[in-house]
Ligand code: LMG
Ligand code: NDP
């Protein structure tokens with residue numbers, strides 16, 4: 001317990017009002033959202049900051065007659081410039097209940113993507129975030145805070161997949177790229193933004209990290225070689241070849257680099273991180289931590305580095321043979337559900353969907369649910385991103 005308390009970011013050690021101990025969220029904070037000038041690296045497409053619960057205008061002057069409605073929520077989605085992230089951004093923005101902050105590395109691409117997806121001006125804000133640089137992650141957090149928007153939901157969605165790579169590439173901080181972007185960049189982002197989520201007065205605050213079936217060896221898909229396996233994390237402990245040039249770029253310390261395995265390993269990290277965050281912070285903050293497998297979205301940019309024959313055959317293979325295929329639009333709705341469906345508030349869960357697109361709590365593989373590994377991963381990751 002003492003160790004847990006020591007690990008809590010300062011502002012997180014306070015009790016959330018839901019827990020009853022100290023109702024720190026005052027009415028005034030609830031009703032006014034600070035609005036500051038938009039920072040230079042952020043294109044804001046709306047004028048009004050999402051407002052706090054407002055009284056619906058009515059003819060009566062009696063405050064008793066005024067119905068309270070929920071203010072618009074603010075959700076940050078990383079990698080919202082294509083695929084699942086874009087589809088979820090669109091689905092959420094279209095409800096009018098959410099303002100979407102699209103946290104993207106390629107500003108212009110994101111702007112074009114939002115326009116061509118038909119997202120309404122005013123329903124989203126684009127902010128620069130390159131997860132391949134821990135500096136960029138910190139800058140994003142600073143920019144977001146300066147925007148004055150509250151944070152009600154965070155979706156760690158961005159990812160890269162280098163299926164044919166036999167040699168590693170590295171992030172600005174020198175970590176192997178797949179794990180650096182998919183796990184370490186998100187790990188720092190999530191840890192920093194926990195404070196902001198905790199300050200939000202929104203009724204259900206959520207932190208969502210994308211997982212996948214291919215990181216789970218209790219499935220057929222997870223048994224297609226190369227299989228995910230973090231081993232004893234010795235490669236990660238050694239800095240993923242970052243500062244230790246003789247170290248391994250693979251988490252398990254393997255000598256040879258394998259891009260497909262590095263991606264699957266990074267997905268195990270994502271699923272373990274969600275569970276460790278749940279164990280450390282859910283009870284004290286009331287924040288919901290969740291992961292999901294949205295289905296096989298075989299048409300997204302994730303497979304851009306795969307050989308052309310794979311890209312041609314993979315969608316029909318998934319559609320007609322495995323039947324695991326899901327369209328970008330459908331997957332976007334699934335992710336949007338995890339962000340905002342009032343029935344999906346359970347924390348520590350890995351969501352999946354059945355053929356009728358009904359959500360259910362899925363089982364993670366033994367490795368992807370190992371609490372000792374999750375804790376070790378968390379502690380090593382804190383060191384690598386400069387939090388410990
Ligand atoms: C690697 O190859 C690449 O080397 C690597 O670079 C990277 O791309 C990686 O995962 C990505 O893949 C994997 C390779 C080897 O798989 C293939 O791509 C082979 C394709 C061969 C095509 C098979 C014919 C299928 C017919 C379909 C025709 C139309 C569409 C084809 C589209 C192709 C898209 C893939 O994979 C193999 O070795 C093949 C054997 C894999 C089977 C694994 C199954 C193991 C089952 C073990 C059971 C475990 C029990 C689990 C229990 C769960 C219970 C719930
Ligand atoms: P896409 O490639 O379409 O989307 C990935 C997004 O991540 C893009 O917007 C991309 O930006 C962004 N991104 C990549 N690198 C960085 C970086 N350094 N900094 C910031 N953003 C970055 O893939 P999907 O939509 O398929 O994948 C989304 C998520 O879904 C991933 O977490 C993936 O693991 C998961 N998933 C996907 C499945 C699938 O079948 N496709 C199945 C299971 C899980 P840009 O547009 O600039 O390239």
Ligand code: PMR
Pocket residue numbers: 161163212213214215220221224260263264295296297322324
């Ligand atoms: Mg897979 C049985 C169902 C099933 C499902 C749901 C997926 C999902 N895959 C399945 C089966 C198979 N795949 C089989 C039997 C094979 C061998 C022919 C196979 C192959 C395969 C390859 C080569 N599959 C792949 C690849 C990739 O390169 C993708 C990958 O592993 O990326 C890491 C992939 C995927 N299969 C999936 C899903 C969701 C992927 C996308 C990657 C992800 O995000 O996890």
